Amino acid sequence: MINNSGNAFDYSLFKRLLKFTKPYKFVFYFVAFAAIILSVFAIVRPYLTQEAIDLSINTQDYDNLVYYTALMLITLVLEVIFQFGFIYYANWLGQEVIRDIRVKLFEHMLGFKKQYYDNSAVGRLVTRAVSDIETIASIFSQGLFMIISDLLKMLVVVGFMFYQSWKLSIVVLLVMPFILYATRVFQQKMKSAFEEVRTQVANLNSFVQERITGMKIVQIFGRENAEYERFKAINAKHKKAWIKTVWYNSIFFPVAEVATSITIGVLVWYGGMQIVENNNLSLGLIVMFIQLTQMLFRPLRQIAEKFNTLQMGMVAANRVFKILDTQASITDVGAIEAKQLKGAIQFNEVRFSYIKGEEVLKGISFAVNEGETVAIVGATGAGKSTIINLLNRFYEIDSGTISIDGVSVKDYTLASLRNQIAVVLQDVFLFADTIMNNITLKENSITEEDVITAAKAIGVHDFIMSLPNGYQYNVKERGVMLSSGQRQLIAFLRAYVSKPSILILDEATSSVDTYSEQLMQDATERITKGRTSIVIAHRLATIKKADKIIVMDAGQIVEMGKHDELLEKENGYYRNLYEVQFLQENTLDV
Template sequence: MSKITGDAFNVSLLKRVFQYVKPYRSIFIWSVVLTILLAAIAPLRPILIGYTLDHHILTGDGHGLLNMTILMLVLLVLQTVFQYSHTLLTNTLGQSAIRDLRINVFNHITKLRLKYFDNTPIGQLITRTVSDLETIAEIFSEGLIVIIGDVLMVIVIIGVMVYKDWALTLVVLLPMPLLIMATSVFQKAIKSAFQEIRTEVSNLNTYLQEHITGISIIQYFAREEQEYKKFVKINGRYRDANIRSNWYYSIFFPVVEIISAMSLGLLVWYGAKTILNDSTIKPGIITEFIMYISMLFRPIRELADKFNTLQMGMVGAERVFKVLDTDEVTVNEGSFVPEKMKGAIAFDKVWFAYNDENYVLKDISFQVPAGKTIALVGATGAGKSSTINILNRFYEIQKGEIKVDGVKIQDYELNFLRSNIATVLQDVFLFSDTIFNNITLNNADISMEQVVDAAKKVGAHDFIERLPGGYQYNVMERGATLSAGQAQLISFIRALVYNPAILVLDEATSSVDTETEMLIQRAIENLMQGRTSIVIAHRLSTIQKADKILVLDKGEIKEMGTHQQLLKLNGYYKKLYDLQFNSTGISA
């Protein structure tokens, strides 16, 4: 934790939080006004009750008693309306500001480079955008404004008490140093407990997200019992952190009640003594002070709790703004948007490393004319997928240049560049939504007619029509209700409807059955026509028709040429080819 988490009134952080209040300035102003009004009218009820006791009840004035009762009822209704409005406005203010902040956080996360997600657990980001943001909302509903209101109420009540009887006020406030000491100890203890709770919540979310997503792996390898035991430990730490915080509360609140009882006892002792000594003090004043003690100790008791609510809001704010301050964003410095991209690709002495040290691509140079097909071949880790990642600018290269149609990819407007590169991955990701929305990705410019036409070209229209609801069929999360082949076909339709200039097929047929592969191969041929295509495949039978084949090994280009040319070289490609075809019993 940084120093910021220990400072509930960190001015710079509060300023950033309150930037999101500006659009709701009128709600904020009314919240402050109501806070002041509630503090101002707080002592009125005890004053009226004391006055009624001395001047109407003890004197037998029934008419005056009735008038004062009506006045107190009106005051009570007014106070109730003020309190209701105050609670409603502060919560509305908090949730409105958090809604805007959450939108900003999500928008920022979607623009982060993939490198950031390589090093950040998804569960941690979920915690930042959900529960951490809720703690910031409490800065408004239960934190700063309410603290200011409580402090004002304490000041007003003590001021009224001093005005009424300074000596009696001193007697009542004698135990106050004990309360201040208890509050200080509690505040430090509960702050540590709250920070531990937030940490354990993040750990719990991360564990759940990862293991629910990977539940199939857990079940495949019969790891349910072991993962259950791990979860029990993590959940136990979260429980223990909550129990510790509740334990601090269970001690603090009774201590406050004891100190409050001490003030009340001193008040009764001193008041009775002075009344018996024929003092000018009246019973009404004693009654007022009894009510003041309750009104005084309640906000002081809650002040420590609300102060920690504010602190946790600041902890949440620090974590959320840390995400917003992450500079691992793909900078969209380019603005070039041609009328049409042809798709000619050129890599010129490109060097790339994920961690700026260990290069996974070394001095890569090749060209793909518009409309031609290039295939990337190599063992796992050779750099094939990395080549695609840097072409899309998911990661930035360290040295060299990448050009499309003779223009550096950094000079293109980023959305234009990526919308002209359609990638079909081996591991197809489908959202929990309809087939139509999974194909269009909610792009309103793509019509149903275009989707159906593309599905027919790919050969997927018939199977989609057989599903309940057809194109409105909900595929559930990650396409769980579809086969791997069906999901792959949908990804091909998705690529086709976006009409890209460049098509990337990353192991696009490796996870489908033979019949579906034949269907996809026919679709691929149609899809590649008129487009620059980059094909990554372990199965060399799928790339023999490529215009050029690049053989990669440990990030370097070892060989380059057509299928026949590479076979004649009798090098890396020939070894891969012989290994695959001999292992399947097919003659080269």
Template sequence: MARNRFDIDENLESPFDIKHFRRAMIYIRRQQKPMIIAFVLSALSAAISLSAPLIMQHVIDVTIPAKDALPLVGWSALLLVTIVVSVYLATIRSRMMTRVGQDIIFDIRSDLFRHLQQLPFKYYDDRPQGKILIRVVNYVNSVSDVLSNGIINFILEIVNLIFIAIFMFAVDVRLSFVILAGLPVFLSIMLLIKNKQRRAWQAVSNKSSNLNAYLQESISGIRVTQIFSRESHNEGIFTRLATNFRKEWITAVGFNTLIPFTVDNLATLVTTSIYLVGLLALNPADVTFGVIIAMSSYAARFWQPILNLSQLYNNFINAVAYLERIFETLDEPVTVNDVPDAKELPPIEGHVTFDDVTFAYDPGINILENLSFDIKAGESIALVGPTGAGKTTVVNLISRFYNLTGGKILIDGHNISQVTLKSLRSQMGIMLQDSFIFSGTILENIRYGRLDATEEEIIAAAKAVCADEFIREFEQGYQTEVNERGSKLSQGQRQLISFARTLLADPRILILDEATSSIDAKTERLLQQGLNELLKGRTSFIIAHRLSTVKNCDRIMYVSDKGIAECGSHDELMARRGLYYRLYTAQKMEA
């Protein structure tokens, strides 16, 4: 549970290796055709541009000494053509790779979102939302260029180096070795900083994730922050997290800038050496001024791909840190999933059996132990008891949001672990404590769980839970736009809309977790009238701290000490004068 904090770095469960990058090639291969075309265009552009120094050498050594203006104009025009064609081909390639990069982003992000939709509740229990969000948005953006332009550019720069080397040695072998003399120094520096650079960018990834997690948490809880005047204190926390991020970023960028700094200085030294060797050490008869100019141009061109490769290496090291996080998420096991031979759950009556059920969120800390009970189809069951006793856990297990530690749960005799999740949950109506409202219209929110519902059916469900009246008071009625989490609605209104959404699905098993906790007494009485009809013929589990709302349930189960401490009707439990009696009496006295 330590990861469920914004100020704790996430340690990778597995280090990066080359298998991860080969795995990333799956997304690259999907864009194979446009990438090949882009590579061909890049190669043509590079080859054409490499002819420029040869043209310049010929002009300096032959055309200008001949003092013939017409050939000079021709060679100048040819030089201009090479520049224009090279730029044009590079532009087409750039546009193609922009689309390829966006397609790769789309594929990775779609896979991440699809996987996140399948992960169990426990995954989200253990992580701040901000640390999940940053992987889907920021990290995917960060790796897309490496997986598209980076691959092509890497191959292209290698080809460029080969071409440049061929041209260099064709012009002058001795000066070519002068140009190559700086390579051992460059490679030594690269090897020295490689591991430190990767660790530095992993640290940046951690601090960025922490900062994003706290920012998301602060925005979600802004009302509580302002109520308790925590602005200054929270600003201090944010400053600390932002300072940590800035510190790690500066360290990582320091390693990045070391490489181009090295390349630039080596290129300058090599170019200076060409002039020194060419003018002072070699025979002027063998090395003309045009050859020196051409070789100095090739030296700049030779070290430019080296610089580009070093930048690609920097980007790759950065991307490695993000790929590790992305693949860690994609590799997160879907522990609550259909078993290989899972069957469709047929239409149910609603007979629920807990058979020796044991459950723990964390290993060794059982919330429920050896719990057994049998609920007949159509019964209404209230779950009451102290906070944290396991009431919500019981209904979560019926819906199979978590896997059991031991025992089994049967619905109409079918083990729910052996049926498909969709066929199980589609026959349940579940309203959890958090009445989540999605951005969109009120009508779309009610229809969320049953997309084929007609407007008449939606209105009927809203009327049944007493939501129709307040909905029609809005100027746009059911077409009223609401914000994410329903910030423009009262808590009671959000719960009524969520209740209508649940009832519209016409479930055989109805689960209500504190469904009426934020509804005023008058609305609750009206709602109870509709519920009495809707609960007929359905198995229902109702969690409520306000015991007056569950007096009429067929059975009341008092959840305590990892099991059911008491079970019976309201009158039976009151007659026993046990735990339920004391709880009910205490509430009556408080009222």
């Protein structure tokens, strides 16, 4: 885990970033070489200016002036070429690095347990994967390499100054400690300010993403004004964080500019006095020192500005690497490929808790035989959906064992296990894509012909063809162009075409209209035939046809058996549930 110690520059963090440049080491070396060459060019032009003044202008030698002018032109062209290569490839390197980091981050996030997403705001994760990673690119394009280039320029300039005149060099450097101190204070303040900026950006993204996603709820309950006020408060904090960075910039850069002007003024006064009194210095030397002073102080101001960019990049990198260092993935050490499972499921003394110390499943045990359809019923929070999540290994159990066909689910490879289990959820998620792509999820092995055949088999082909463009109809984000029942039919077809060994219907018909439910019931009979199925449902028609009913309450199995057997238990949990809920529902349906 990256430790953000508050240092100006985190070397361990930067060393980790450099590992991503290894595939592009030749570009990296070229950018470093270009930085060195540009530092040399920094003194060439001022030196040629001095020579032109002292050896050409003062002596009125026209041919010599043309010669030095040509040299300056050639130097300028070469400097432009290297400057172009430096800027282009530094930016190119930054984009290649963040592409690789973003791919690595997304791959890492794909393997996270559901529990990680339960506890993480989507807006924050989007910020990390998009804007924070984009900010990392500035470390290479506008931050580190630019700072190194500027530092090299300053070192070369200072060395050349002392070589030409140590007296004038001391005049120039008298103000340097003050500027260095101001720069140090400035970068410390900016680091703290940028950390606050990134925090407020994440808060703003998270708030906006959640409210846009849940806009229907906001409008239904008339919370527009309340959410508007909350947004204004969050936006104000975001503005305040940025204003703080503007405040520090507004103080530092004018101070640095004044210090530069004062230094040049003292340099002209002192150099001019020397020329007037004893002519120890030349006019060309004074002009050269004025140019060198600007070259020395300008990079110093730019270093402070680019340090802001570097700080933002390092803060963003720290946040991204914290996610990369998060060990929230399901352990995938299984070696057995789950192919064509028979579907015999065994839960043995399984205990599980989302929050440590608060058990959701309290040592449950049950068996589902091959090809059997089992219904799980119980009040909300009884642990029904948790069983499904554990079977798919979306969470790790606290103790006990879960096995399929006599093999622990941990011994199967994670991908092959999940490929053999199809789930239809009550809350169906559809991507902003065509119906065809939402069904196949772009799995190349599933052809359009397979989808159409499956759709006809379960009776949803006519419904799909009634939509504009049929299977190519774009359902938009989260499937908003379809009704709840239509979305569930699409999800059922998606599960059907995957040809699973085990089918799970997690309250898949609880919010479906009567017509769609009849389609689902007919399809359920076809898809569950000869296939192990687990059905979590509220509707009586779904439960009555199950081979076995598991009744749960508060994380425990309280009853188990067939529908008729459970009804015969006087004061039984299932019987009470049937009389209070299922019977009433059946009457209403009639």
